[in-house]
Amino acid sequence: MKLTPLELDALAEVFNHGVGQAALALSELAGEEVQLSAPKVEELSKRQISEKLEAQGSNRICAVRQAFSGAVNTDALLMFPVEKSLQLVQLMVGSDVPLAQLSEMEQESLAEIGNILLNSVVASVADMLHIEFEGSLPQVEQGRAGDMLYTEDDMDDAILSLQINFKIAARQVQGYLVFLLDVASSEALKKKITEFIESME
C-alpha cells in the first residue's frame, strides 16, 4: 500500500488531533506540561520497526499493549524505558505514596495510564474517520522491542507504523506511542482516509 502525500497529510492530521487529546489527559495526570511530537507515519517491516525503536535508547522497554478492532484493526503500544516506569506510576497515584507501595501498584497503574493515553488517540481517530473500535484489556510487557513486535515467522511482514514521542521534561519521563496496522487494515485505513479527504472537499 502506498499513501499519497495528501493521504499522509490527512492521516497525520487525524492522529495529531488524537495526540492533542492524549497530551491533555497526560498533563491532567502529571500536572505538568507534556510535549508530544507530530505522528511519524512509515511503512516498514516489523524487523525494521524493532530496530528503529531499539536504536532510540533503552535496551529493555516496558510496554502497555492494547488491541483495537473494528473496520480497522490496530495493535497500539505505549512504550518507555523500564527504568522510567516508577516515575510514570507516580504520575498516576501521586508522589506521596511510598516506593514499596508504588512497586505493588506498578503493573495496574501502567495498564491504566496506557489505557487512558491509547484510548485518547484511538477515540479521536474513531470519531474523525467514523470507525467504532472495541478495545482489548491493556497488557503490560517488558523486554526488547523486537520481542514484543515480531516472531521469527512474521518479522519481514510489512506494516504501517505511526509513532508519537512524548516527554514530560519536569519529570524526566519520555516514551512513545506506536500504532501498528497489518496490510489489510492499512488498506481499510487508506479507504477511510480517502473518504475523510472527500468529505473535506
Added chain:
Amino acid sequence: MKPKLLIVDDSSVSRMMIRGRLTTMQPDWEVVEAASGDEAVAMVPTVRPDFVTMDVNMPGINGFEAAEKIRAIDPTIKIVILTANIQSSSRDKAQNLAARFVQKPVTQATMQQAIDYFLGKS
C-alpha cells in the same frame, strides 16, 4: 442514612484513586467496590447503592451491559460512566442508558463532575 457509592472498575489503582478523591470530597459517603460488571450486578440487590461509577472496558460483561442490568434492578440508581473510552459511540451509549459520561483520568475535576451529577447539581 449515608449516601452510598458503588465503584465498578477492574483496576484496583483506579478504584483506589476514585475512593481517595471521593472520601476527601464527600467524607460522609459510604463507598463499596466491585472489580467487574458481573460482581457489581450481583451486589446491587443487597448493597443498594445510591450512585455508581462504572468503567467500560472490563473482563466479563462491559460497563454498558452492567449499567443496563443495574437499571433493570433499580432504575433510581444514578450511574456515571467513568472511562478512558471517549469515542462518540461511548458517549451515545451512556446517553441511551440515561447515565452521565465522565472521561478519565480520575482527577479532582472529573470527580467533581460525577458528584455534581449525583447530587443533582448538573
